[in-house]
Each structure stands twice: as C-alpha cells, then as structure tokens.
Amino acid sequence: MSETTETLESRLSRIHEALEADDFVIIEEVLADLEPAEIALLLESLPLNERARLWERVPHDVDGEVLLHVRDEVRTTLINDMEPHEIVAATAGLDTTDLAELFEDLPKQVAEDMLRSMDELQRTRLQETLAFEEDSAGRLMRTDTVSVRADVTLETVQRFLRWKSQVPDNTYLLMVVDRNGVFMGVLPLSRLVSQDPELAVADVMNTDVDSIPVTMHSRELATLFETHDLSTAPVVDEQGLLLGRIVIDDIVDVIREDSDQALMNLAGLDEEEDLFAPVISSAKRRAVWLGINLITAFLAAWVIGRFEDALEKIVALAVLMPIVASMGGIAGSQTLTLAIRGMALGQISRTNSNWLLRKEFGIAIINGILWALVVAVVAYLWFGDSRIGAIIAAALVINIVAAGIAGILIPLLLKRMGIDPALSGSVVLTTVTDVVGFMAFLGLATIFLL
Amino acid sequence: MSETTETLESRLSRIHEALEADDFVIIEEVLADLEPAEIALLLESLPLNERARLWERVPHDVDGEVLLHVRDEVRTTLINDMEPHEIVAATAGLDTTDLAELFEDLPKQVAEDMLRSMDELQRTRLQETLAFEEDSAGRLMRTDTVSVRADVTLETVQRFLRWKSQVPDNTYLLMVVDRNGVFMGVLPLSRLVSQDPELAVADVMNTDVDSIPVTMHSRELATLFETHDLSTAPVVDEQGLLLGRIVIDDIVDVIREDSDQALMNLAGLDEEEDLFAPVISSAKRRAVWLGINLITAFLAAWVIGRFEDALEKIVALAVLMPIVASMGGIAGSQTLTLAIRGMALGQISRTNSNWLLRKEFGIAIINGILWALVVAVVAYLWFGDSRIGAIIAAALVINIVAAGIAGILIPLLLKRMGIDPALSGSVVLTTVTDVVGFMAFLGLATIFLL
Incomplete structure (x- = not known):
C-alpha cells in the first residue's frame, strides 16, 4: 500500500536538481514511482533540453503509455528524439484505440514500419478504428468487452x-x-x-x-x-x-x-500548445491572434480619428475616453462568459435567449447608471465641467447596455454561423464595445460641447 | 434498451411549449425519461417562473437527487418553493454524503426539523460528515463500502x-x-x-x-x-x-x-451563479467587479492626464494611444492564461519559471517588433509623420514585452500571496498594460515631439 503521493511541484524540483547534477539514481527513483500519466505531466513541465534527457531515462515499457498522455505538441518533441525502431517497440504493447490516437502523429516512414510489423488482424483493426471520425465513439471505444x-x-x-x-x-x-x-x-x-x-x-x-x-x-x-x-x-x-x-x-x-x-x-491559444515550445513557433501562432486584434484596435482608432476636432479643443475627452471603452469591455465579457458556458452545457437556446437578453439588459441598465454616476462625479471634480460629467455618464450607460446585449447576441450569432463562440467571441465583443464606447462619448461631446 | 437521448436543447423547447400551453401530459412524459442530473440541467435553463412550475411537476421521489445536482443558487430558488415537510421528505432517501452537501443550504427551521426526523445513528453520521472540511475527501466519501x-x-x-x-x-x-x-x-x-x-x-x-x-x-x-x-x-x-x-x-x-x-x-463571475438569477442580485454581484475595474480605468486616465500638453498639441496621439494599450492587453492575457492553466496543473513552479520567463520574453520581442513595424507604417501613412510611427513602434515593443513578463510574474506573485490568480490576475495585468502602454507612448512623444 503506497503512501499519499508527493506533489508534482516537489517532484519537479527533485528531477530538475537531479538532471543538473546528472544524478541518474534519483531520476530513476522518482520515475519508478510514477504512473505514465504522471510522467507525462512531468515531461510537459520541462524545457526541451531537460525533457529530452529525462525522456531517455523513462523505462521503455511505459514509453507508449506516456506518449499517449502528453499533449500533441509535446508528443512531437518526444517522437523526434526516438529512433524509428524505438517508436515501433514503444507502441507494440498498446491496444488498437490507443494506437489509433498516436498513429496520425507518427512520421510517415515510422507509420509504415509499424504497419508492416503488425499481423493481419491488428492491421485490419487499426484501419477500422482509423476509419471512424476523430472524437467519435468509434475512436474512443475499447474492444476488450466481455x-x-x-x-x-x-x-x-x-x-x-x-x-x-x-x-x-x-x-x-x-x-x-x-x-x-x-x-x-x-x-x-x-x-x-x-x-x-x-x-x-x-x-x-x-x-x-x-x-x-x-x-x-x-x-x-x-x-x-x-x-x-x-x-x-x-x-x-x-x-x-x-x-x-x-x-x-x-x-x-x-x-x-x-x-x-x-x-x-x-485567449486565442491552442490547448495542445507545449508550455515549452520553441520561441519561434509559439511566436508565429500567437502573432495571428495579435494581428486579428490589431484590426479591432485600428478600427477603434479610426473611430477616434473621426472626432479629431473635439479632441483638439477639449483634451479632457482624450483623458476620459478609455474609461468608457474599458468598462464596456468588462461588462460585456461577463455576459459573454456566462453565455459561452451556458451554451456549452446546452442550457441556452432560442427558447430562453429572449428572457436572458431581457435579464442582461436589466443588469446593464442598473450597473450602467450606478457607475455612470460615480464616473460623472469624478469627471466633474477633475475637470470642473458638469457637461463633461453628464456626457461621460450617458456614454457609459449606452456602452454598458450595448455590451450586455452584444454579450448574448454575439455568441448566439457565431454559433448559428458555425463558428466557435469561445474562440472568436471576445474579439468581436471588444470591437463592439470599443466602437460604441468611443463613438458614444466623442459623438455626444461633439454635439453638445462644440 | 432506451435509444440515444434527445438533446437538452430540444427537450428545453418541448418543455417550454408545454409550460406555455399548460400541457402537463407532455411535461410528465419528458420528465419520466430523465435522470435527476438531466432534470437539474433543465431546471437551471428556465426563468424563475417557469422553473417553479416545472419543479412542482418533478416526481417527489427524485426531488432530493435533483436538488443535489443543481448549482447552489438555483438550489435556493427551488428550496424556497417547498414546504418544510416536503424538503424533509425529499431528503429522506439520500445518503449521508449527499445530505451533508444539502444541509448547509437549508433554512434553519427545516434543518432542525430534519435532524429531529432522523434516528440517532443517522444524526451522528451526518454530524461526523459535517465535521470534515468542505472539499475534503471526508466530505466526498461514501460509507457503503463492502x-x-x-x-x-x-x-x-x-x-x-x-x-x-x-x-x-x-x-x-x-x-x-x-x-x-x-x-x-x-x-x-x-x-x-x-x-x-x-x-x-x-x-x-x-x-x-x-x-x-x-x-x-x-x-x-x-x-x-x-x-x-x-x-x-x-x-x-x-x-x-x-x-x-x-x-x-x-x-x-x-x-x-x-x-x-x-x-x-x-471574468469575475461566481460559478454557482444562477443563469436566471433576479436582475437585482446579479447586478449587485457584478457591480463589484466593474468597480474594481473602474479603479484600473481611472488609473489609466490619470496617466493620460499627466500628458495633457502632448495631447493638446498632437491629436494623433489621442487617436493612436488605445492601440498600444490594447495590443499589450491581448499579448499579456495569452501569457497569463497559459500560466494560470500551467499552475492549475502543477506544471509551473519556481524551478521552471525562469525558463518560462525567458521564453515569453523572446516571444514578446519577436511579436512586439513584428506588429510594431506594421503599426509604424500605418501610422506614418495615416498622419504623414515618421516620428509618430517610430514612437508608437517603440511604445508597442515596450508594452508587449512588459505584458509578457507580467503575464508570468503576476500569477506567480498572486499565488505566493495566497490569492487565486484566475480571479484577480486579469485585473492586475490590465492595470500594468494600460499604465505601461499609455506612459510609454505619451512619454516618448513628450520627449521627442514637443
């Protein structure tokens, strides 16, 4: 009967020290105690160099199981460190379901070697499993039923x-x-x-x-x-x-x-991303998300640019305008998160979305007015101009209400268009709250202050 | 052998229609087919009025199980609709573990009635279970071992x-x-x-x-x-x-x-929040989060206010400054999300945080320079001033790098201070990227353009 397990963190620092000191006795001691899934977590927590050195020490009979448990990207780093015959050996003990999960990540040459090393029955089974769509029950099922x-x-x-x-x-x-x-x-x-x-x-x-x-x-x-x-x-x-x-x-x-x-x-990230992916490849992937958001930012800047006149005459507008956009963004992301969670659970549909919209509208009105009053008072005290206070208050209410409505409608729309709301909902929402926020605040100021 | 189950969404609309038409035959038909956990999901998806009407129709022998499966806040709405004797009856069939989970949500009078309706052994067991800390193995364990x-x-x-x-x-x-x-x-x-x-x-x-x-x-x-x-x-x-x-x-x-x-x-939300909580109580809870974020927004506005001079003379600064803050915010939240996930899995600790910091620094430098160039060119074409292009490029690199570093250090610091990084990380991060972004851009402009 083994005692309660050590935390991953403390194992991590033990392994880390042992790798630095080249102390293979300790490394093998730690590894011997671990399930394949735990070794996988440990490997994922190590920078590439150290990871490769630990991977060499992992007992070969669990290699296949460990490969199964690491994230896709990490798997590639491990497989790259193996000889073709090692890969074939590592996967030999796996059942068809597990083999199918690994198969598509293997280098072409290795995959062919592996197929050749199988008997007729195994090969047929693997091909049958691979014929099922990814993420389907056919791919997940085990055939060891009694x-x-x-x-x-x-x-x-x-x-x-x-x-x-x-x-x-x-x-x-x-x-x-x-x-x-x-x-x-x-x-x-x-x-x-x-x-x-x-x-x-x-x-x-x-x-x-x-x-x-x-x-x-x-x-x-x-x-x-x-x-x-x-x-x-x-x-x-x-x-x-x-x-x-x-x-x-x-x-x-x-x-x-x-x-x-x-x-x-x-956050626009891929869940299979390796925590320690090489800088260049991580940077590449994240650049796309930043680029998409840059379009939003330029759109907001363009809206602000329409009001250069007002900004030139009243500098207080430039000082206060980020408050309007930012409060809208925060209020909107609360509603959006609630909607995304509800939709993932299947709890939001056309049936109750109207009701939800009314509820979020009510919340937005209350919180909009509450914080608009606070901001109005501060703006008045700061710039000594009650009209600026009144205008920022109005803009804030408009933007928070728009955010609440957008927080429900955007994910519903995206879903109907077949786009994952969790992935793109926040960009679209920010666009709305930035554009509406700057336009309401600077527009009202242009009308009433110039 | 029952066929594959209908989706929650289609059940939801059937129930919805049936409730509107007062068609109890259909309601009971749908309910008869469902596990308690599914009835719980269904109840959570209904506005309070309809929820109360469906709850009346739920067969009494599963009442207790359903109560167990709904979110805390929803549970309160259901319990409020029940007579004390109904609650006692509903919980009679539950085992001690489940009873303990419900117990603390019950009105005091009902809890006392319930204790009185139990025999000595049940009472002792319940009190023993309640003595374990919430979220401990003692609270989760079942005593029906063989x-x-x-x-x-x-x-x-x-x-x-x-x-x-x-x-x-x-x-x-x-x-x-x-x-x-x-x-x-x-x-x-x-x-x-x-x-x-x-x-x-x-x-x-x-x-x-x-x-x-x-x-x-x-x-x-x-x-x-x-x-x-x-x-x-x-x-x-x-x-x-x-x-x-x-x-x-x-x-x-x-x-x-x-x-x-x-x-x-x-997003500053409570996971036990009822999707259909009354507007007033939802607004109250969310107001706190908006208030905290307002402080951040005012801090950013204050920073901008230090540069009124520059803003008065060059209106392009006001137009472009949100770009710097927003790109920093996006880059930072990517790093922060990765760090929060890694920490939740126990994969980030002092051992590898330095390495991670270097990696995120590298990514930030690459992406900072890449997008800084793009923004510089656009800014130059827009305002016909190459100095503005150069300044926004420099500010963007500074802010994206600051964001990358903050994305790792903030969650580590918060954790060491015993604060949940998932809850407060994003506010602190936004504060950093707003302040650094505005200060770098407007500060550089003040030095080089005025």
Missing part, C-alpha cells in the same frame, strides 16, 4: 469467466448479447456476485441502458456519462450489433480536455 | 456477498481490511469472478493502491483519479483505518466544477 448470453445462468457465466481467467481490471459489467451479437443489456459484476447463481442472466441484467451509436461525438458522450453516472457504456452499430465499450477513464480525459479548450480558446 | 478479510477464500467472499444480496451497482472492487479494520488492499470484482475460488483473498488482492487521507483536498483527489485511472479509492484515517470510499462518479463532478470555476473566475 459478453455473455441472456439465457444462461449466473453459474455458467462464472464458469466461463474462470475458464477465461483474464478479465481486464476495469471491467465493471458484462455485456449481454443475443445469438447474433445484438446488444440486449448489461450485467453489473456487483449483481453477478451477489445474486442467486441459479438465476438466468435475463432475470438479473439491466436493460434500461443507453447504447451509444458509434458516430456519437465525444462531447455528447461526456454529458451522458456525467448525467447518468455511468462507468461503462456499450457501443453499437446501426443494426444494434455490439462493437465495443466506452470506459469512464477515457471520458475523464475528454472532460478535462474539453474544459481546457474553452479556457485556452478564450 | 469489505472483506484477507485470509478467507474467494469462495467465502462469494458466499458472503450472496448472503448480503444487496451490493451497490457502482461497487467495482471490495476493500480488504485486517481484523482491526485497517486497510490492506483491494479486490477488484473482475478478479473475484475470474480467479480460482480456492485462492485466498490475500493471493489475488491488489496492494499497490493509494489510500486517501480523509483530509485530502478534492482537487488533489481529482488529479490522482485522472493520472492513476482509478474507479474507486479507499479513504483512511491517520491510523490507516478504512473509513469509506471515493467513487469516480463524484470525482467527475469535481473535475467539471473545477474547470467551470477557472473559466468563470477569469
């Missing part, structure tokens, strides 16, 4: 399992199929071991089970596992034929990657 | 389970304890059913298992379940005595809530 017939007794099932002797540790239930292999229900092991052995499987099995079509998207699968508290689900084809099973371990990874993606996309 | 002794045969275990007859469906493994109840290992049901019944539990059990101290934080637990692909983990006290088990179903909820929190906190 299935039994409904008309036999629990006693017979037990004898069958003992004869089989090897049952995967993460088998929590058996699949019940008819003579044609059509899925009928599941027999939880907890029932098999606690019910009368004379009973037939049909008497004990659970038929109220969601069978997963092989094309179902992993995100939908995750929701199903979460809301139904599933541990395993059967995957079937169009005829209801049992093809395999989805296990909760794999769904946990889907859930984590999914939320990771939402967070990273909001 | 434990066996190491020295008996698998055959005996089977007889014991058949005599017991009721084993929870989500029992994937049995706990092995010694005569004093000290945890020794686990016996996966998959081994129990496939190994020779003559073998002793000790020969078949898995002793390489992490036992969870009752004080472990749920976030740490989630990482452990993820990296070790666990389905169930034993919870022990300081003496190693088995207290209960943590099941993957509950961990999935922890993972989802955790990532939800990161996303919402970045």
